[in-house]
Amino acid sequence: MTLGCGVPRSAALFKKADQGNSDVQRTLFDKVWDSHVVAEMGDGYQLLHVDRNLLHDLSGGKALADLEARGLSVRSPSLNVAVPDHAISSAPGRHATSTDISARLAPIFRQRAEAAGIRYFDVNDPEQGIVHVIGPELGLTLPGLMITCGDSHTSTQGAVGAIAFGIGSTELLHVLATQTIVQAKPKRMRVRFDGALGAGVTPKDMILHLIGQIGAAGGDGHALEYAGPAIEALDIEGRLTICNMSIECGAKMGMIAPDDTTFSYLAGRPFAPKGVIWDRAIATWRGLPTDEEAIFDTEIVVDTGLIAPQITWGTSPEHVAGVVDRVPDPADAADTAQKTAWEAALDYIGLTPGAPLEGTAVDHVFIGSCTNSRISDLRHAAKIADGRKVADGVSAWVVPGSQSVKRQAEAEGLDRVFEAAGFQWREPGCSQCVAANGEVVAPGKRAISTTNRNFVGRQGPQARTHLASPTMAAAAAVTGCITDVRKLMDT
């Protein structure tokens, strides 16, 4: 069963797990969580050790300044890493101070990080990139770790079997000062993707489809584990895309059990352990996957084979449909809160209830962000762009997720494919995902973006965002409208 965009969330998708012996049988999440408890604080709260804390330019420098103002210092500098990504320019030839905001933030960020003894990857260093892209890529992100960052898409990094979640500014101060975090243990939810992906359907479509089904709050209060054959079949980059959007269904954390795919991905990465320590680590990590009889508070099963390429039509990631579907009618909303939200969303996005999504004209395409800017994303998008031209009146950007992705793409000639088709090939960073660097989508313009949020004003005041996969984005760029990418694929 696939659910169209107008169909309310289905209670039938949720089934309560049977009761069992949960003392000995534990989930991946429980194993990682329990091994980080430093102290019981009572009332269900625990103090947890943080193995990696990542700082970015929007909040990093400020946090270090605030820490000093409170008379505190960084407890374990070596477990922290800093990188500018949000506020920096993505223009070719950019440097740390190319945007006004970055000129204000980056120099202070660097100076404060270095003064605190925190490793800093500068704007054009070979390791630089979007914080959640470089974590796994450099082997900083490892199975079994507890990872925080002042950014909600930290959930991305759970894809290798870590607990990774976003925190606020004050929580960030707490991590810097104590290398721990105060949390109440969330409930556990497992999402099993059965079956296999159809042609032209990507991990982005899997996660968008899930959000459409369970809603933007469907994972509230839970840590998600993604499992099942369709997850096991994914490479790490696809798994990162899935975990990235856990927060869009309300779950702070999403994770996937480490397996041989994980270990071969991590082996030899710059910060991954080597030699005997690697062997010891692997032995530990092999014990992390969820025990067979472990109990989840909620289980959801998705038939992966029935998922069509997805596209959002509104201003919440739950406002999503198959590309072949129509714009929903607020009259069909499940309740008043949903109706109000749908009406406001359609008004903002400029679509008419009942109209087909396919064929909607677009102005701009953005391929990038911590959701979809890795090498496999760019390869897939380039395949669609190859030999075609960006449609008249459409602008299209490709922003690689990291310097390493950019180097690899250039070595494969993907930059030339994109440029020949009329895409701009730019420098690594968050760029138009949040437009904090001033790279906005113009007011009223319609963008297809491979990002994770279609919120009001996310890509700039009055900008209209449709979330989709890299191939769907490339297809929209070359046709000038929302297009079912499967029509452009060689079979």
Add this chain to the structure above:
Amino acid sequence: MQPFISISGPAAPLMAANVDTDVIIRIERLSDFGRDQLAPYAFEAWRFRPDGAEQPDFVLNQDAFRSAPILLAGRNFGCGSSREGAVWALNCIGVRAVIAPSFGGIFRNNCYQNGTLPVVLPEEVIDGFAAIARTQPEAPFTVDLDRQVVVPPNGKPVPFEIDALRRRGLMAGQDDLGLTAQYAEQISDFQKRDQVDRPWVWIDEGLQKN
């Protein structure tokens, strides 16, 4: 941080589901302005038209609700980005308590760090409050953390749940750093043990490339 014991005042109904932190405060405002200067920018996409004029329909532009200390909201309020600036922006326009069926998890934790109370109540109860607020906009609601009740105008107190640790922190005006000062020794012990148990976390005294 300002302690939260009890507050009274108008409650503004902002009832759409999934109000995200991007719409509460735009990201660039947080780098341009300090945490106490955000009042003009809270909900700006909804409060103002593109030409800068006020959007008269928006609930916080109605006179009774301009400085309402309580917000009545739809489910999943504060979802999305981790920006704590969303709570600062609410504080700047005088909001000290938000009543919603559910909250974004990071937003909720951020509230606890800033003396702001997230109250979880069933959707029907909040719909009832919203109906009262729309017909009697000036009538004061009371949110009493000490007694763990919300009292609607001329109505019966409605009890709500809150974790004891969070209640304690809010009432004492303590953020997480205040709550954990006593655990320094446990942290040292954990880290010492961990360097032996999981050396891959701590390679070469930290993240040295090897």
